Amino acid sequence: MRAVAKKSSSLSLLAVLAVFAILAALPGDVAQIRLGPLSLLWWWGGVAGPLAAALAALARAGAHDEPGAE
């Protein structure tokens, strides 16, 4: 049960999470700054982040596994 990550896809997904964590941890309530109607935190965590995660996973989906890989 060896899990060799398809690195770029996995890293992109982890980057989506990391951006949210950094944004939430920024001092001075930077995450609460309104960008149009929503705050930055809601834009990323609720709207753009999930979409970016789905696109990141899909971007690498065309590649195939090497035969016999485990």
Place this chain on the structure above:
Amino acid sequence: MTGAGGILGVWLTPAIWLALPALFLAQGAGALWAGLLLVAAPLLALSLRGAPSDPRLRAPVPLIHIAALFLAVIALIWAGLIVAGDVALRLGGPRWHGIALAASGGLLLTAWRGAGRALPALLMIAVLGLALPLLLLARVAGLGPVEAWQVVATSPSFSFPPGSPWVSEGRDLRLAQGPRPLQFQEEHRLTAVGETSLRLSTRDGRQTAERELTLAAGQPLTVRPGDRLEATAGTRLRFEAGRRVPGAPETGVAWASGATSDTRAGFLHGLGLAVTVLGGGIALLGPPLVGRPSRGALAAVGLALVAVIWLAQGWAVYTALRAPEVYLGGISPERLLDVPRLVFVSRLGAWRAQAMLVIAVAAGFLASTVALRARLSAADTTGGGEIGSDLGLWSMVFGVAALASLWAVDPWRLALAALGVAAAVLVPAAVLPTAASRPAIATAAGIASLAVFGLLLLAGRLAEPGAWLAALCDLPALAALPAGVLVLRLAAWRGAGA
């Protein structure tokens, strides 16, 4: 098991997707992390390289891994049955009616060999059942989701609307009350609808006094900030319009920012949630998954996950906007069923929207039982996958889970525990596959993880841990998963030194 239906069925059990709107409603921005993790986890698991499609090339899965997966599947089914029971209770029936109906449906699908073919239809029904009432809610509100969010995020308080049934006719307080008594944040004048018995806990400086009260029909009672109210069976009360709903966030701004007072404990809790959800996703949907999902299946999974998190936010925003009374006594997932009754003027419209939600929960539960059994079959390479379709075994599982679900447990926490167990036992082997290839070592690591998990869970129940330890006790995978990795690492060093 590599089709979009199978993947979504495993991941989106009702205990998880129904908890999301409740989390958004209760915590606002505090729930964004959980939502994002729930979207990212299955996609991350699917981006890991799957097992070869030829079963002869696949390494056998250690028994402890099958056992942990089985435990997780049972706990997820149990959580689904709790939701079914809660829904029945909310509709005014006995809990066991919902539990028995859901368990019977799951068992019938076990007996049907072609149940996998019904998965896409069941999931579609679940999504439509969640989306259509939301569209009706948005129509009644007359605002788009972003405008509705703006209104909620800037509202000075969540207060009782003048037309609310809680204000006009009064309702049974048990419909509102969660496990804790109602705590009032501001002065409030309540009126008994019929003869009513109450237990009121008042604070005077440092002293707390408790008294039993009996009110006649129409008799008022004034409560002050900090007072706690516990109702007895059949307590019907009317609340004052324009007053803050007990249990609601202080302001819309506080809801939208999701700020917590203890940032360090909040960080540990967030980390624990990440380990639990991402690890649970890898354990349930990562290797050994038979083959790899197609690009189309992955696109469908991604789109469905995005749709679910958007729908969950939509439900939370429109509920906070149009039915803030739902906050009364605290939020639980099945409270969504109350929203149509509070918002729609037409009884028929409310009934229809409520029926759609009930059908969505039922379809989601049935889909999850089919998909979870298929997942277990896919991991059981040595037994030829028989474990997923053994009618005797599943009769016992549904029976035990149904009995257990008569005991009221928070389904979201139970689902997290299920994900945590699977993560703690299976993920260390994915991190150190060479060390885990020896069954004895994989078993020792699995037992160590389970022991740490169980001890922390028990400690959380028996003691009152501080903020740091509370995060570990709430989400024990945070310590149990590294414990498993440590055992595997030690075994690898010992093997290299020998």
